[in-house]
Amino acid sequence: MLSKITSCTLDGINAVEVICETSIERGLPKTYIVGLGDTAVKEAALRVRAAIGSFGLEYPGGRVTLNLSPAWLHKKGSHYDLAMAMGILMASGQIGESRVGSGAFLGELSLDGTINPVTGILPMVSHLKTIGLEYVFVPEKNVKEASLVPGIKVFGAKDLGAVVAHLRGAIPLEYHRNDQPALTTKPRDTMDYRDIKGQEFAKRAIVLAVAGGHGLLMTGSPGTGKSTLAERMTTIMPPMDFDEMMELTGIYSIAGELNLGEPLKRDRPIRRPGSSITRAGLLGTGYPPRPGEVTLANKGILYFDELPEMDRGVLDGLREPMDQRMVRLVRHGHSYEYPADFLFVASANPCKCGYYGDPAKECKCTPAEIASYKTRISGPIRDRIDIRINLTSPEYKELMGEEGLSSAEMRDMVIGAREVQLKRYEKEEFKLNGRMSDGAIKKYISISPEGEKLLEEAYRVLELNPRSLVKIKKLARTIADLEGRDRIEKEYIGEALQYREKKNE
Numbered sequence: 001m002l003s004k005i006t007s008c009t010l011d012g013i014n015a016v017e018v019i020c021e022t023s024i025e026r027g028l029p030k031t032y033i034v035g036l037g038d039t040a041v042k043e044a045a046l047r048v049r050a051a052i053g054s055f056g057l058e059y060p061g062g063r064v065t066l067n068l069s070p071a072w073l074h075k076k077g078s079h080y081d082l083a084m085a086m087g088i089l090m091a092s093g094q095i096g097e098s099r100v101g102s103g104a105f106l107g108e109l110s111l112d113g114t115i116n117p118v119t120g121i122l123p124m125v126s127h128l129k130t131i132g133l134e135y136v137f138v139p140e141k142n143v144k145e146a147s148l149v150p151g152i153k154v155f156g157a158k159d160l161g162a163v164v165a166h167l168r169g170a171i172p173l174e175y176h177r178n179d180q181p182a183l184t185t186k187p188r189d190t191m192d193y194r195d196i197k198g199q200e201f202a203k204r205a206i207v208l209a210v211a212g213g214h215g216l217l218m219t220g221s222p223g224t225g226k227s228t229l230a231e232r233m234t235t236i237m238p239p240m241d242f243d244e245m246m247e248l249t250g251i252y253s254i255a256g257e258l259n260l261g262e263p264l265k266r267d268r269p270i271r272r273p274g275s276s277i278t279r280a281g282l283l284g285t286g287y288p289p290r291p292g293e294v295t296l297a298n299k300g301i302l303y304f305d306e307l308p309e310m311d312r313g314v315l316d317g318l319r320e321p322m323d324q325r326m327v328r329l330v331r332h333g334h335s336y337e338y339p340a341d342f343l344f345v346a347s348a349n350p351c352k353c354g355y356y357g358d359p360a361k362e363c364k365c366t367p368a369e370i371a372s373y374k375t376r377i378s379g380p381i382r383d384r385i386d387i388r389i390n391l392t393s394p395e396y397k398e399l400m401g402e403e404g405l406s407s408a409e410m411r412d413m414v415i416g417a418r419e420v421q422l423k424r425y426e427k428e429e430f431k432l433n434g435r436m437s438d439g440a441i442k443k444y445i446s447i448s449p450e451g452e453k454l455l456e457e458a459y460r461v462l463e464l465n466p467r468s469l470v471k472i473k474k475l476a477r478t479i480a481d482l483e484g485r486d487r488i489e490k491e492y493i494g495e496a497l498q499y500r501e502k503k504n505e
Contacts, residue, residue, distance in 0.1 A: 001023070003087045004021050004087070006103065006105070009077070012288050013250065016127070022087035022088055032064070035067050035071045035075055041080060044081050055113055055160060074288070078116075081108050081109040082109060096167075103134060120253050122148060122246070123253065138154060139158075141156075144262070148246065153176075155173045191407075193407045194405070198404075203229075205499060210233060210237055210343065211414045211481065211482060212478030212481070214474070217389075230301070244299050246264075252296070270300055271293045271296050271300070271301070272303050273302075275309045279311075279317045297340070305346075315377070318384075323384075326339055358392075389499060433477045441473055445473050445477050458497055472496045472500065475499060
């Protein structure tokens with residue numbers, strides 16, 4: 001007696017179809033699970049046996065062999081339990097093959113037959129729909145997540161008995177189907193830049209960073225508002241479209257960080273890794289790797305508070321993700337690629353005590369300590385940050401004055417500039433000025449004669465290097481886009497020069 005039941009697995013963030021083949025033969029009662037499964041897969045035999053027995057169903061008395069195909073692919077997790085149970089029931093004749101049809105089964109079984117929620121449902125259901133399956137059974141608590149995939153029937157079941165009763169035609173389950181993509185929504189402004197007064201220069205730099213995809217470093221004494229400014233940056237980013245929402249939701253599903261009551265990730269993320277984070281936690285860990293912070297920040301912000309306090313080796317792991325917008329991990333000879341399309345934002349104190357250059361408080365650090373503190377940020381990471389600003393505490397009259405730019409106003413500026421870039425770079429792989437290849441600078445950057453003269457003078461007087469020159473041109477391109485100008489004028493070069501370190505880079 002042989003049966004075949006469709007399930008699914010994850011290979012990194014990509015889903016792969018898995019066929020659960022069940023063979024029941026005469027022999028001593030024993031269950032074998034083959035197909036390169038981990039401990040959770042091997043232990044499924046005990047869970048499945050107890051779950052089947054808890055509903056008065058018969059577990060076969062002979063030799064039961066369960067093969068998870070393809071056999072070469074490592075299987076991890078407990079979501080195969082339901083497929084294994086259905087395979088055994090079908091192979092033993094307790095459920096007719098015609099009743100199963102073109103469907104799949106995902107879910108972990110408790111000993112009493114309850115179907116527990118599992119991670120990674122969204123990418124697995126999406127793949128099952130892509131290969132042409134008509135329906136899928138998932139845990140009841142995963143129904144909302146699975147139903148985000150249009151074009152496939154989703155049955156949510158609380159226990160194995162409910163699945164069997166449905167397939168036998170005794171008590172049909174209602175199915176869920178989403179044929180209409182979820183509507184995009186504007187970010188929910190729980191925080192607004194209107195609440196911040198006296199930092200209009202910083203707000204301008206933040207608009208430029210978001211509009212052009214430029215890395216941002218804010219340096220200032222404690223209490224100058226670095227974190228307050230950074231945590232509002234997602235409120236000025238353009239709203240995600242449905243495909244971006246689904247991509248991000250799939251990532252969080254795999255990582256087990258979804259709110260099952262409202263699974264669709266509508267808002268862009270901001271991730272704040274602490275100073276104790278490891279390289280594995282940043283890039284991805286485990287086998288297959290669980291998405292790290294760089295992937296969880298996809299389509300949003302990756303923010304490091306007190307950047308010099310981070311481990312230098314960990315920070316250097318950001319070089320590839322910042323350049324390639326993805327992270328590559330190798331585990332047991334197998335390569336995984338995870339998206340990492342984030343905007344890098346960081347803040348830092350100017351020195352160890354935090355008050356170097358502060359007009360109100362005296363710095364207690366020695367010159368050697370100040371110099372050493374600055375070198376904690378490696379050159380390769382510093383070179384990938386286009387905008388660097390120094391923050392000071394606002395004056396009292398500024399705090400009591402009129403409100404400055406709001407998040408809505410800043411977001412409109414960002415969206416306008418990004419629309420210009422999308423049109424300009426429609427045939428390019430990059431879509432933002434900050435990600436422009438060096439070879440494309442001559443093609444897309446036109447500077448007025450006065451601007452060229454100022455840039456030449458700045459290169460000589462400020463002792464800039466060629467890398468600094470490239471960053472200034474890219475940033476000036478974004479400033480011009482915000483102003484609605486095609487050519488880069490002298491004043492745009494002048495403003496771009498303000499967002500660099502005072503000392504020679």
